[in-house]
Amino acid sequence: MPAQATVETTLGNPSAASIGFFFLIVAVTLQITYWAAKRTRTSKEFYAAGRSVSALQNGLALAGDYMSAASFLGISGMVAMRGYDGMIYATGWLVGWPALMFLVAEPLRNLGKFTFTDVVAFRLRQGPVRVACAIGGILTVLTYTIAQMVGSGALIKLMFGIPYELAEMIVGCVMLAYVLFGGMIATTWVQIIKACLLLFGVTVLTVLVLYKFGFNPGNLYAAVSATYGQEALEPGGLVTSPLEAVSLGLALMLGLLGLPHILMRFYTVPDARAARKSVLYATGLIGYFYCIIPIVGFGSAVLVGRSVISGIDKGGNMAAPLLAELLGGTPFFGFIAAVAFATILAVVAGLTLAGASAFSHDIYVSLIKRGKATEDEQVQVAKMGTFFFGVLAVLLGILFKGQNVAFMVGLTFSIAASANFPALLLSVLWKRFSTWGAVSSVLGGTFVSIGMIVLSPTVWVDIFHYERAIIGLRNPCIVSMTVSFALGFIVSLLTPEPQAQAKFEEEKLRVYLGIGAE
Amino acid sequence: MVDTARTVVRTDGRHESVHELIASPDFKRLVARRWSVSGILLLLLFASYYGYVVILGSSPEVMARRIGEFTTLGIPIGVGVIVFAFILTAVYVAWANCRYDPEVERLKGRLKPR
Numbered sequence: 093m094p095a096q097a098t099v100e101t102t103l104g105n106p107s108a109a110s111i112g113f114f115f116l117i118v119a120v121t122l123q124i125t126y127w128a129a130k131r132t133r134t135s136k137e138f139y140a141a142g143r144s145v146s147a148l149q150n151g152l153a154l155a156g157d158y159m160s161a162a163s164f165l166g167i168s169g170m171v172a173m174r175g176y177d178g179m180i181y182a183t184g185w186l187v188g189w190p191a192l193m194f195l196v197a198e199p200l201r202n203l204g205k206f207t208f209t210d211v212v213a214f215r216l217r218q219g220p221v222r223v224a225c226a227i228g229g230i231l232t233v234l235t236y237t238i239a240q241m242v243g244s245g246a247l248i249k250l251m252f253g254i255p256y257e258l259a260e261m262i263v264g265c266v267m268l269a270y271v272l273f274g275g276m277i278a279t280t281w282v283q284i285i286k287a288c289l290l291l292f293g294v295t296v297l298t299v300l301v302l303y304k305f306g307f308n309p310g311n312l313y314a315a316v317s318a319t320y321g322q323e324a325l326e327p328g329g330l331v332t333s334p335l336e337a338v339s340l341g342l343a344l345m346l347g348l349l350g351l352p353h354i355l356m357r358f359y360t361v362p363d364a365r366a367a368r369k370s371v372l373y374a375t376g377l378i379g380y381f382y383c384i385i386p387i388v389g390f391g392s393a394v395l396v397g398r399s400v401i402s403g404i405d406k407g408g409n410m411a412a413p414l415l416a417e418l419l420g421g422t423p424f425f426g427f428i429a430a431v432a433f434a435t436i437l438a439v440v441a442g443l444t445l446a447g448a449s450a451f452s453h454d455i456y457v458s459l460i461k462r463g464k465a466t467e468d469e470q471v472q473v474a475k476m477g478t479f480f481f482g483v484l485a486v487l488l489g490i491l492f493k494g495q496n497v498a499f500m501v502g503l504t505f506s507i508a509a510s511a512n513f514p515a516l517l518l519s520v521l522w523k524r525f526s527t528w529g530a531v532s533s534v535l536g537g538t539f540v541s542i543g544m545i546v547l548s549p550t551v552w553v554d555i556f557h558y559e560r561a562i563i564g565l566r567n568p569c570i571v572s573m574t575v576s577f578a579l580g581f582i583v584s585l586l587t588p589e590p591q592a593q594a595k596f597e598e599e600k601l602r603v604y605l606g607i608g609a610e
Numbered sequence: 611m612v613d614t615a616r617t618v619v620r621t622d623g624r625h626e627s628v629h630e631l632i633a634s635p636d637f638k639r640l641v642a643r644r645w646s647v648s649g650i651l652l653l654l655l656f657a658s659y660y661g662y663v664v665i666l667g668s669s670p671e672v673m674a675r676r677i678g679e680f681t682t683l684g685i686p687i688g689v690g691v692i693v694f695a696f697i698l699t700a701v702y703v704a705w706a707n708c709r710y711d712p713e714v715e716r717l718k719g720r721l722k723p724r
Contacts, residue, residue: 322674338663379692
């Protein structure tokens, strides 16, 4: 068994390598943004990259949009510190992708223009539906953005040693440069580059770990067992109640089907066939990532050691960078730190574009201007929305500094699964779905999710420090999603809408045959 | 917007509206097949993932059983859930490319080019 090394780390002191890689990535992506800016004139180019992205490119970009710093640093850290339980998390993050394919990918592509709201509003009355979906969509994007910004400020501070507020502003400025000037084209390429760098970096880490153990994972597990006991390879305390676990699983799986920044990517490909293929590529890439990331986690537990990892960051987030430094020296550490930074930029850029589209496309252009805005006006409004959302993201990141925002990710997936997803599915499948059915389903799902999380131990006890939570369930999805579907059904039956039902034929022609799709 | 009163010419020369195409048995079969394939695959996905999660919650000792010297059963099963999810996705794409798309082209051929 390899002896546990004592780690001399440059973590927190910006090294030449980490700064070099960081500037290289920023320089390349800004160069791409400059190139993309010349190709971003119309709203279709700004929001949907002119629908010219290929299936493979979109698959990579979807992977880049989805794999956050939380999945890279968080899951490897969780496996390092808690062993097998981290792997359970990893599986949950993947299983949404097939469900996305089976239920919404193709109808979404065929029915919509730029946002998932376009799909829900296809047959229904624009006003109420657009407002309700914008609330659901913006809350999803906003809570996810807060979690990402707060996490990234802390991570950048740890890795590069720059102050939290400055880190927030750097992320905000670079990301705004991509989205403001290059729109979806630049965002897509940033996400593709990030996905390639991340997959490359994690693959190298995995190979280096396996090399230390004679390319036999059994030897690695033996070392884990010898150092931390066999418990590290057995399920621990993460899943205690099946109800809680299923509820979390539902949120992770079906929440993906309601994440606006992911759904938006499907409008960048030419047709439903390409949308379908891009999900397959994304599932393969993300699945590969989650299959190998536990090896990085176990490797850092054995080679770096839990006490060293938690000495630097209690949550274990620095497990992968520390392992990189140990196995590949300062240059490789610099590379991994820069990759983590690129990861943050790519995810936040995608979120900003989605947040901006909810303001500008769903509310301003479709509702206030009733779809009658000129191209120049649409792009201008989209850029204003982007700027507003980007500044908001930085301000919220600074405002929530040092706060426990772990519940925000749960809230994001819970709202996505119980506000956006039911309305999306019912609008495609159910002829009698009505305007007020959609509105009550979206708003009901949103408010039940928020209410239940606030009253659950996650917020009521952990943040407000009350003795006992009012609701015992930490993951509300199983209840909130059921409420949302039930509201959608009951209210639609109570408020029949003949005009919407009459348009169902046109919708079917478009959903199943793609006739009339944008 | 599609004009539902628009007539289309079929190969046998008979005129048929978009409404008739949507109401035709061929179109209904296409829709029914699409959702039964998705439904079955989704069921398999649910069974594998929630099966895994429920076993973890109710009898974790199953996953703690050793299959190698130290390797626990839970490790290959966790990886297996991910690989199985990818296989289901691939099955759907294969089905859609080989069966669904040609049928869509056939039905679209029954409509006059716009």
